[in-house]
Amino acid sequence: MGLISAEQYKESLNDGRVVYYKGEKIENVATHPDLGVCADLMAIDYEMAENPEFRDLAVIKDPESGAEISRYYYKPQNADDLLKAHELIVKATELGDGYIPLAHDIGADALNAINITANMIGNQDYIDRIENYRKTLQQEDLATCAGVTCVKGDRMLRPSDPGQAHPDFYIRKVDQNEKGIIVRGAKIHITGAAYCNDIIVLPCRAMTEADADYALSFAIPANTKGIRQVCRPFRSHLSPLEFPNTRPVRVHTDSLIVFDDVLVPWERVFLCGEWKFAATLVYNFALMHRRTGCSYRIPLSEQLVGAAVAIADYNGISKAPHVREKITDLVIYLETLKSLSKTACYDFVMRGGLAVPNPIATNMAKYHFAHYYHDVVKIVQDLAGGLVVTAPSYRDYQLVEMQADIDKYLQGVKEVSTENRLRMFDLIRRITSSDLETICLHGEGSPMAERMTIFMEAGKVLAECKQLVEEMAQVTK
Ligand SMILES: Cc1cc2nc3c(=O)[nH]c(=O)nc-3n(C[C@H](O)[C@H](O)[C@H](O)COP(=O)(O)OP(=O)(O)OC[C@H]3O[C@@H](n4cnc5c(N)ncnc54)[C@H](O)[C@@H]3O)c2cc1C
Incomplete structure (x- = not known):
């Protein structure tokens, strides 16, 4: 069969799977007004393979069969393979406006982790099964x-x-x-x-x-008898207030x-009772998946950096020393994430016959992203100001009797229209998501206002500390 189109992927989802969402059983996830938005996002992976601009990145020739296959399901052998996979994930996530399409990548992390673990166990049945499963994924x-x-x-x-x-x-079995x-x-x-095949x-x-009965790994089609899913509710469309x-x-x-007593055929069982290797499999998956995670967080980080720069410009504060300092922190954050993600590929190690990203660099990249994420969001919200949560809505902006007032009073620098400034606040609200974070930051004054107050109020204690060391040093007055 070979590579399939985005349309074929979406058609494949109409397969009788049991999926519930917002209290309803969903007939066809691909055509559902909410879940269809997710399937469209996933379809980006298939669109990239069809698009001449991205085909070289998304598709690779299988050296054994000569067939064109998704790069995700190719077995990485060297730094270049890992780097190309990294670039593919970054590009796919850019096309998904910060969301990774996910059709193949997390599955590929699981596939590779099982492959490595089967080789480490040395069980020929498992090795054959996972190699066959890889071929199925490549072919279909x-x-x-x-x-x-x-x-x-x-x-x-x-x-x-x-x-x-x-x-x-x-x-468990x-x-x-x-x-x-x-x-x-x-x-x-x-x-x-809800919208994958397996x-x-x-x-x-x-x-x-x-x-031992819980030491299990297998692959199963999502429409298999006995599988039922309930999806988390989410917002799939812009609000009319934006x-x-x-x-x-x-x-x-x-x-x-x-999984309600689901039959998994033997040819899709990759671990069954080998309890000592459960931790190995988890470890191998975590390593692959953290590298994937760092790749798809780069576009998200770029959005946050871009939002900080844009809103600082719109507010007229981009030349203020504390703002430059904060933007510098964001650059360090982003470039460290990018460098560590690439280093993990260059410094790969061979494990179970596959090239895997360097474990220390990968985990540092993931830790770095997560540890400083809230600091980065805080900077964006700090530079944006309270309007992220208090700006009038688009509906209010459309009021004939209010638009002139809003245009006049909510403008920042004169080069940027109020509408563009409000649009940027909408976007920042979406990509930083929690109103509470902004409320905590700006309620009772912005962080910079608090810092200035602290400095002013610290005069007495600073003088006392200075006197302490001058006495110790026997400074003469
Ligand atoms: C948006 C989102 C998408 C995700 N996507 C996937 C996915 O595609 N596939 C997938 O498999 N998973 C996915 N996950 C799951 C993710 O990996 C888990 O959320 C994570 O492993 C934590 O598990 P948990 O949520 O069950 O929290 P818990 O394990 O309940 O952790 C809650 C707290 O309890 C602590 N804790 C837990 N166990 C112990 C213990 N034994 N001793 C002491 N402290 C303990 C933890 O440290 C933590 O502080 C996703 C999660 C999120 C939020």
């Missing part, structure tokens, strides 16, 4: 997601601990026959599961011998997936 160009996080129940108790309220908080294994349990937060399941933690924007809204949703 399936959209995949990774189901790793189990619902877990009492976090302090192991999967098999009799103290758990029931034994099904972690996915309840039976097996000549066709395959029967699995029961639930996964949570699984992004893209769900690739991995264990979510290290296991002990008593947990300035109209013809760019499509990009968004994903995450599923609670229930």
Whole structure:
């Protein structure tokens, strides 16, 4: 079959899968007004493969068969393979306006992690099964997601601990026959599961011998009998209170997936009872996935940096020393993330026959992004000011009797129209998302106002400290 088109991908979702959203069973996720927005985002991966501008990045020739396949499902062998995959994810996320399309990448992380682990176990059945599954994914160009996080129940108790309220908080094998294994349990937060073709399941933690039935990995079509999903509600369209924007809204949703005694054929089972290797598989997946995560966070970080620069200009503060300092912090944040993400590819290591990103650089990149993320959001909200949460809505701006007032009083620098300034506030509200963060920042005065007050009020204590050291040094007056 080979590579498929975006349309073929969307048609493939009309397969009788059981998906619930906002209290309704969804007939066809691809044509649903909300879930269809997510499928459109995922379809970007297929559109890139069709587009001559991105084809070289998105598609690669399989050295064995000579067929064109998605680069995501190619087995990385060197730094260049990892770098190209990194560039592909960055570009795809740029096209998704900061959201990664997700049709292949997290699934590919799971696929590669299973592949490496099978080689480390040295089990020829598992090696053959995962190699065959890779070929299927390459030939059918399936959209995949990774189901790793189990619902877990009492976090302090192991999967098999009799103290758990029931034994099904972690996915487990309840039976097996000549066709395959029967699995029961639930996964949570699984992004893209409602509009992917296959769900690739991995264990979510290290296991002990008593947990052997929970040491499971397999792949299963999303429409398999016994699988039910409930999707997180989300906002799929701009509010009428926001300035109209013809760019499509990009968004994903995450599923609670229930596996109600689901039959998984043996040829799709990649781990079944080898409890010592559950942690290895989790580790390998986390490494791959963190590198993917750092790649798709670069466009998001660029949005935050761009928003800070734009709103500082619109507010007329871009030359103020404290603003330059903050923008410099943002540049350091972004460039460190980019450099560490690339370093992870250049300094790759071979593991289980595949090139994997450097573990230290990858984890540093991920830690760096997450650790400073709120600081970055804080800078954007600080420079924007309180209008991020208090600006009049687009509806109010349209009032004939109010527009002149809003235009007059909510302008910043004279070179930028009030409408453009308000549009930027809409965008900042969307990409920083939490009104509360801005309220905390600006309520009772901006952070800079507080710092100036602190400095002014500290005169007495500073004088006392100075006197202390002058006495110690026996400075003569
Ligand atoms: C938007 C979103 C998308 C996601 N997409 C996916 C996806 O596609 N696939 C997937 O598999 N997962 C996905 N995840 C899941 C993500 O990896 C988990 O949220 C993460 O692993 C934390 O698990 P949890 O949410 O169950 O929180 P918990 O595990 O409940 O953690 C809550 C707190 O409890 C602490 N804690 C937990 N267990 C213990 C313990 N034993 N001892 C001490 N402290 C403990 C944690 O440190 C944390 O502070 C997604 C999550 C989000 C939010």
